[in-house]
Amino acid sequence: MHTRILGLAAFAACLAMPVYAAVALSDAAGSYTISPSGSSIHFTIGKAGGGGFDGAFGRFKGTIRIDNADVGRSKVDLTIYPESVGTGQGRIDAFLRSDAVFDSANNPEIQFRSTNVTRTGDTTATVTGRLTARGKTFSEKFTAELGGLKSGTIKFHVTGKVLRSRYGMDVGTPLYSNVVDFNMTLTGRRG
């Protein structure tokens, strides 16, 4: 009976506190597999004269490991299959898959391997890692914000800017910006 009351009190306290601030790191710690359902990887590239060019990757896989003792030792691995790029315009998709941009026939994977995770707030962290595309690797930085944690599922909202010219994908500049704005939702399931 007492434990039940305590449980209710803890639940009420959680509701009263700022969102997720109450999430103990130990609750989140563990290994997660990124689940395609509930996850999305969108990108936008600004266009000369205004507006943007939007797309998304339909297929990707990855893991998120949150270290119990040291957040900095947490790890994110993400593999994107550029063949699955979609913009809603078939001719543009074919162009992006071709050797003009991704050359997905010869470079079927874009990989991100985190090297450092720095917590920047209650629910935010900066994830630094090595991004490899078309055989070129550079260090990139993304901002991750915890968007939800419940029953073995963790959700992050990840944003970041990548300069495409470094990866041999500078075609179309300056008509299309060199900066690719990523906007991802990554949902991981424990195990």
Added chain:
Amino acid sequence: MRSPITNTATRYGWAMIILHWLIGIIFIGQFALGFVMMRIESQRTAFELIQLHKSFGFLLLGLIILRIAWRLGNRAPALPPSVGTLERKAAPLAHFALYAFQVALPLSGWALVSVSTLEIPTMPFNLFVMPNLPLSESDAAESFWSAAHWYLAYAGIALVALHIAAALRHHFLLRDTVLTRMITPSSARE
């Protein structure tokens, strides 16, 4: 002595001569570029060549507007006496058609990029953003303007070939000044 910039009753001035050759060379270059860019294997090179084709198309349109304005303010010199009656009637028609194609070709290209569902912006020589024509985009409109641009290009190049053949005939067969007066404003052979 009159300035050789403007036309007189017997010869072309430098302004018309330079515009003629500049437009002629770019026009033929645009035809060749258009032909290559639609057939090249590399999508990247094709994309870049198409942007270059658009840049030169707008340069042509600007030069043609200048040329028409100059032509309206400057009469073309009279044809030499050696030119026959039929040619006297045909030449102005052929020249009018050449002017019409010079305007229609860049405009149809502009319409094509404006209605294209690819929505690729236009930046002539990466200098500034050229707005689209106020036409609504659709796949059907894109097919229409693509075909229009294509047919106009073939008809235009046929007309240019006729124009070149006529100029060569004047120079080598009729041995008159029709070609040479479009090379320099010299009045030596008037």
